[in-house]
Amino acid sequence: xxxxxxxxxxxxxxxxxxxxxxxxxxxxxxxxxxxxxxxxxxxxxxxxxxxxxxxxxxxxxxxxxxxxxxxxxxxxxxxxxxxxxxxxxxxxxxxxxxxxxxxxxxxxxxxxxxxxxxxxxxxxxxxxxxxxxxxxxxxxxxxxxxxxxxxxxxxxxxxxxxxxxxxxxxxxxxxxxxxxxxxxxxxxxxxxxxxxxxxxxxxxxxxxxxxxxxxxxxxxxxxxxxxxxxxxxxxxxxxxxxxxxxxxxxxxxxxxxxxxxxxxxxxxxxxxxxxxxxxxxxxxxxxxxxxxxxxxxxxxxxxxxxxxxxxxxxxxxxxxxxxxxxxxxxxxxxxxxxxxxxxxxxxxxxxxxxxxxxxxxxxxxxxxxxxxxxxxxxxxxxxxxxxxxxxxxxxxxxxxxxxxxxxxxxxxxxxxxxxxxxxxxxxxxxxxxxxxxxxxxxxxxxxxxxxxxxxxxxxxxxxxxxxxxxxxxxxxxxxxxxxxxxxxxxxxxxxxxxxxxxxxxxxxxxxxxxx
Amino acid sequence: xxxxxxxxxxxxxxxxxxxxxxxxxxxxxxxxxxxxxxxxxxxxxxxxxxxxxxxxxxxxxxxxxxxxxxxxxxxxxxxxxxxxxxxxxxxxxxxxxxxxxxxxxxxxxxxxxxxxxxxxxxxxxxxxxxxxxxxxxxxxxxxxxxxxxxxxxxxxxxxxxxxxxxxxxxxxxxxxxxxxxxxxxxxxxxxxxxxxxxxxxxxxxxxxxxxxxxxxxxxxxxxxxxxxxxxxxxxxxxxxxxxxxxxxxxxxxxxxxxxxxxxxxxxxxxxxxxxxxxxxxxxxxxxxxxxxxxxxxxxxxxxxxxxxxxxxxxxxxxxxxxxxxxxxxxxxxxxxxxxxxxxxxxxxxxxxxxxxxxxxxxxxxxxxxxxxxxxxxxxxxxxxxxxxxxxxxxxxxxxxxxxxxxxxxxxxxxxxxxxxxxxxxxxxxxxxxxxxxxxxxxxxxxxxxxxxxxxxxxxxxxxxxxxxxxxxxxx
Numbered sequence: 001x002x003x004x005x006x007x008x009x010x011x012x013x014x015x016x017x018x019x020x021x022x023x024x025x026x027x028x029x030x031x032x033x034x035x036x037x038x039x040x041x042x043x044x045x046x047x048x049x050x051x052x053x054x055x056x057x058x059x060x061x062x063x064x065x066x067x068x069x070x071x072x073x074x075x076x077x078x079x080x081x082x083x084x085x086x087x088x089x090x091x092x093x094x095x096x097x098x099x100x101x102x103x104x105x106x107x108x109x110x111x112x113x114x115x116x117x118x119x120x121x122x123x124x125x126x127x128x129x130x131x132x133x134x135x136x137x138x139x140x141x142x143x144x145x146x147x148x149x150x151x152x153x154x155x156x157x158x159x160x161x162x163x164x165x166x167x168x169x170x171x172x173x174x175x176x177x178x179x180x181x182x183x184x185x186x187x188x189x190x191x192x193x194x195x196x197x198x199x200x201x202x203x204x205x206x207x208x209x210x211x212x213x214x215x216x217x218x219x220x221x222x223x224x225x226x227x228x229x230x231x232x233x234x235x236x237x238x239x240x241x242x243x244x245x246x247x248x249x250x251x252x253x254x255x256x257x258x259x260x261x262x263x264x265x266x267x268x269x270x271x272x273x274x275x276x277x278x279x280x281x282x283x284x285x286x287x288x289x290x291x292x293x294x295x296x297x298x299x300x301x302x303x304x305x306x307x308x309x310x311x312x313x314x315x316x317x318x319x320x321x322x323x324x325x326x327x328x329x330x331x332x333x334x335x336x337x338x339x340x341x342x343x344x345x346x347x348x349x350x351x352x353x354x355x356x357x358x359x360x361x362x363x364x365x366x367x368x369x370x371x372x373x374x375x376x377x378x379x380x381x382x383x384x385x386x387x388x389x390x391x392x393x394x395x396x397x398x399x400x401x402x403x404x405x406x407x408x409x410x411x412x413x414x415x416x417x418x419x420x421x422x423x424x425x426x427x428x429x430x431x432x433x434x435x436x437x438x439x440x441x442x443x444x445x446x447x448x449x450x451x452x453x454x455x456x457x458x459x460x461x462x463x464x465x466x467x468x469x470x471x472x473x474x475x476x477x478x479x480x481x482x483x484x485x486x487x488x489x490x491x492x493x494x495x496x497x498x499x500x501x502x503x504x505x506x507x508x509x510x511x512x513x514x515x
Numbered sequence: 516x517x518x519x520x521x522x523x524x525x526x527x528x529x530x531x532x533x534x535x536x537x538x539x540x541x542x543x544x545x546x547x548x549x550x551x552x553x554x555x556x557x558x559x560x561x562x563x564x565x566x567x568x569x570x571x572x573x574x575x576x577x578x579x580x581x582x583x584x585x586x587x588x589x590x591x592x593x594x595x596x597x598x599x600x601x602x603x604x605x606x607x608x609x610x611x612x613x614x615x616x617x618x619x620x621x622x623x624x625x626x627x628x629x630x631x632x633x634x635x636x637x638x639x640x641x642x643x644x645x646x647x648x649x650x651x652x653x654x655x656x657x658x659x660x661x662x663x664x665x666x667x668x669x670x671x672x673x674x675x676x677x678x679x680x681x682x683x684x685x686x687x688x689x690x691x692x693x694x695x696x697x698x699x700x701x702x703x704x705x706x707x708x709x710x711x712x713x714x715x716x717x718x719x720x721x722x723x724x725x726x727x728x729x730x731x732x733x734x735x736x737x738x739x740x741x742x743x744x745x746x747x748x749x750x751x752x753x754x755x756x757x758x759x760x761x762x763x764x765x766x767x768x769x770x771x772x773x774x775x776x777x778x779x780x781x782x783x784x785x786x787x788x789x790x791x792x793x794x795x796x797x798x799x800x801x802x803x804x805x806x807x808x809x810x811x812x813x814x815x816x817x818x819x820x821x822x823x824x825x826x827x828x829x830x831x832x833x834x835x836x837x838x839x840x841x842x843x844x845x846x847x848x849x850x851x852x853x854x855x856x857x858x859x860x861x862x863x864x865x866x867x868x869x870x871x872x873x874x875x876x877x878x879x880x881x882x883x884x885x886x887x888x889x890x891x892x893x894x895x896x897x898x899x900x901x902x903x904x905x906x907x908x909x910x911x912x913x914x915x916x917x918x919x920x921x922x923x924x925x926x927x928x929x930x931x932x933x934x935x936x937x938x939x940x941x942x943x944x945x946x947x948x949x950x951x952x953x954x955x956x957x958x959x960x961x962x963x964x965x966x967x968x969x970x971x972x973x974x975x976x977x978x979x980x981x982x983x984x985x986x987x988x989x990x
Contacts, residue, residue: 059597063817065590065698066577066599070732098813100860102837109816160821288860290869293702293810295732 023218023255025248026225027178028139029187033170033201034146034209035078041145041168042069042112049207053161061166063107068294071096075168076119076298078200079143080308082170083120085194085315086138090305094119094298096143099287104160105147113171115289118142119298125194127186136187137175144169170201176215176225181244185237188212197315197341204393205236214243217261218251226251227261231275233268246274319344327351328369333376336384342394343379346401351375353405374408382422386429398432399425407435419492420444446493453494457502460486471507479503519662520549520611523569526659527613529981534636536655538574539582540614545569552609564719566609571661573652574615575622576707577696578602585698586618586630586648589818589825589844599696600728601665601707608723613661616651620846621815622672622700624648625914626903629848634905638982639681639944643902646676649710653680656710659977663720664710669700670803671897671921673708674933678897678946681935681976683963685709685717688953689928690735692721693728699814701807702733704925712977714934714964718742721956738954745957746964751785753962756890758793765899765916769939774896777936777947780969781894791889794882796919798875803922804915805859805872812856815849851911876926883927887952892962894949895920897933901943920948930956932963937971944976 040047043060059067083090094117098110123138148165152158172191178184192203192210203210217228229251231243251261266275314322316338323334323344338344354371387397407428411421416439424435424444439445461468464482471478479500486499524542531537549569555561572578575585577595584590598606605612619629627650628634637645638658645654649666653676656664666673668686677684686708697705707724711717722743727736757778762771782788820826820840827839845853859868886893899917903909924931930953933946947966951959 062822064595064597064823065583065585065593065817066595066597066696068695068731068733070730100813100816102816102819104819104821104833107817107822109819110813286862288813288857288862288865290809290813290860290865293733294699 022220023248023252024221025179025244026176026217026219026228027180027184027244028176028215028228029172029174029178029184030213030215030230031172031174031188031191032211032213033082033172033195033203035075035168035170036199036201036209037072037074037078037168039072039074040166041072041075041143042166045166047167051163053159053163056163057165061107062162063109069112069292071295071298072168075143076300077308078168078198079119079141079170080300080305081198081200081312082172082195083123083141084305084309084312085198086120086123086125086141086172086191088120088123088138088141090300091117091119091121091298092300093117094300096292096295096298097289098292099144099289101285101287103147104158105150105165107148107162107165111145111147112292112295113144113289114142116291125187125190127183127190129183129186134177134183136177136183139173139175141170141172144171176217176228181241184212184214184240184244188237188240193316193339193341197313199313199341205234212240214240214247216244216247216251218248218255226255227263229261229263229275230265231268232265232278235270239268239270242273243268243275250274313341316341323347327372327376329372329376333373333380336380337376340394346394346397347375347379349401350379350404350408353402354408371408371412374411375404378404378408378425382425383429386426390429397429399428400432403428403432403435410435410439414495415439415445417446417492417495420446444493446495453490453499453502456489457486457499457506460489461503461506468507479507516553517549517567517569517611519567520545520569523613523660523662526981530638530658531660533641533982534638534654534658534660535633536616536635536651536658536660537571537614538584538586538617538630538632538651545611545613548611552611555609561609563608563723565605565723567611568662569611569613570605571613571616571652571655571664572602572605573618573649573664573666575618575667575698575700576602576665577698578612578615581612581615583615583698584632585622586620586627586632587844587846587849588631589841590823591631591825593823595696597696599707600693600730601724602696604723605665613655616649616655616661616664616666618651619648619672620849621698621811622648622667622669622705623811623848623852625671625675625917626905627651627676628905628908629846631846636905636982637680637902638976638979639679639938639942640902641982642904643943644679644905646679646898646902648672648676649684649708650676650680652710653677653682653684656680656682656712657976658982662712663716666708666710667697667700668706668708668921668925669704670807670918670925673710674921674924674931674946674948675898675918677710677933678935678948679902679944681938681944681946683709683711683714683717683935683967684897684933684946685711685714685721685960686924686931687721687725687956688737688930689925690733691737691930691954691956692724693726693731693734695728695730699810701810701925702814703810704803704807706925712975714932714960714967715743715746717932718746718960718964721960725956737956739957742957742960745961747961748965748968749785750781750962750965753781753786753892753965754890755781755786755788755892755894755962756793756886757788757790757894758796758886759790760792760794760796761895761920765919766896767900767939769901770896770899770945773936773945773947774894777966777970778894781966784965784969788894791886793886793893793923795875795879798879799922799926800916800919802872802875802879803918803926804855805868806876806926808852808856809860809869809872810856812853812860815845815853818844820844848911879923880927883923883929884952887929887955891955891958892949892951894947897921897946897948901939901941901945924950928953930954930959932959934963934967935970935973935975936966937973 046056097115099113100110118140120141146167148162214231217226219226265278268275319338320334337347576599579598617635624647626644627647635650637643652664652666655661657680674684692707709720728734825844830836931950936947
């Protein structure tokens, strides 16, 4: 098997670099998003990940002779929805074109894509940069099919799995409006949220459902665009930043040394944080794009566009405003809760279970709003903390909204303390359970039995004669210590305020506990 | 039990060694099929008029479990896992599959001589080619080795061999019959067609074959289906146009004479026959070939030895695998068309050749639309000459140019039919072609049926005794 790339000398870039502010970096992205439709773009095979090799296949996606493609309408709908969300013009009469090239993961040796009349054009996405908002142009969005997967053995055999062949992809191409790796990542995070909100893809770079290629060039301020290189094999947002940085450095060093930047495709290497040239015959490829004669033109009516527009789920900005209004939450909370659609869904489901019935939200009473705030606090605090610690995605969190709502209700009822609630929450994070049953089983409920409380208070006072004396002599802060000791003796199963009250009473009337 | 099948099997036994209509024919399997279908008929399960009728399928239509080769070494051992839509329909109707017929490799050709399995001989004269690319199908019907056959027509590949062999060849409107399972040559023009003894048979077959298929995005529901019950012999008032600019160079005298006779017969029967200029005739053949070769070059990319098909021994690397496998398994004409097709799509030439051809195709379509506003049918010869001698090997360009009368139907999507009119002084069949506007098969079949009734009496090829081995030519 011939090698497809040779390693360039990476030290050339590292050798003589000084930060140079007379050069600016110009970046454009080509982002491939795998759509989460149930079936492939041109046939009825399943798209879900995994499965025995070549088990989600049929004559169409394996390029059998005589097979024909049929467009999955859901793919077209998703493409239009994404295009509308990004402010694009929807092409009313479009087409599919064949991109011809030989490679074993490509069953027909042509990929059905769109070159001449892509489904969406001329949109924009706003990102937050360090110095304010910036509009990033979307040149086009088009639909295409994914290729299969190749596996190479050490003995030189290669195997191909066509399960992925025909999975629908949207390719989103930006204008060269980005100026750094950080901006590129801000853009990727923004479109990830937008697309996840539409529910058409989960956009996970680590799983390959979102792939980004970085096109980068440098130029002195005021000059024309320089020669750009294309970087592939970026597996995470961090790789994007590292790749952009290292490539900008490399190009600037070349130009300063009086050399030229070659237009080429480079493969990013995680280990070294730099990229290597993929010098191969593929550079000279002519794809001979022509309209696919097996697929009729794609004609989109105004009515259908309006239907899709109306059907679009609430996007993030709208949700932030609505949460403020309906749940009485501050903007800060709403921003955090809506970062991931799944998180906002979790909040809302939980909130509705704790608070009043549906419809009351806009005029919810103080008690209800308080509950909503509690839910928000739990999510922003405990839930996100544990989620981050465990490196989980929101949809992997085992706690159900019903159980979280229950937990909060239990604190409102005074059944358990806040501290105990946090403990139970952590347990539920390991493995979801009914918090009420758990509290009863583990005997975590607040002790209401006055007798036991008073007994314990007395015991503590008797044992802590030193601190008691200190308190009586004026050191009021010692009260906190006494409360703490009492709570400890009660294993936290008491209301701290109540203990405080009891202690005070005792200390006033019978400090030495002589009675 | 099934006298037709007996007859067909007998003809095969006597002639097939000479004629070579079939690439795949298994007598035992056929007999089992015949018995099975007879049983079903006896049980009252198969009511179609096609039940029990022996038929042949061109070897570029997929048949599950039965080798499908496209006449090529590349697919010599390829067995599809599924049936083509048209084969499914024939099976459902209970027709008896006899075998897979010979063809020009991947349907690129007009004589069936480019087949990897060797040529088929024309039953009218075994020293001659049967035409192509559906030569095997046409010869099978002509020689009585099948009652009807399915073929494919991309530039005339059903009609021209029909004309050369003396049978009826019908190409329906593009999109009226599903292409699912038809191994593609030129996707925007490939059409399944029929080879039959009569127009009435063709009408009956079309009634079964026509219909939208959700597996084929280019298929359409036929707006005016139902042909077999509508055949009349009355041509009074039928407006027939003969393109004067589509005649001349290359047309042999016997063929020109046949056209005149047919025109006269129609006129005398009450049709309005006149000559007219259709226009753009010099562009018909080049436009067809540019588009066909471009699409073919892409459609044949899937034959890469990776998933199925011929693979070279001991390739040294990936590009070696591709290049050697394809070089060793494709014949010359296939290579020629792949190269030309690749060229016209390549950057720098795309606009000048392929895109230009698409635009000219639109103009040709409009010219024929205008013609069909004035005429119900257009009458021409099917081919400029009669069957060529085997092994003659004229230069490819003159072969391409002989498609002059047939390609318009493929460029425009219009239906067309070739019926045998008469024979020349050597006894070689001459066909006459009728073409109608899209989805006007009904009109076209009626006119063809009437013309069939007006033709000079002659013995039909399947009525003649089995062809013997006397006139074998060394190839």
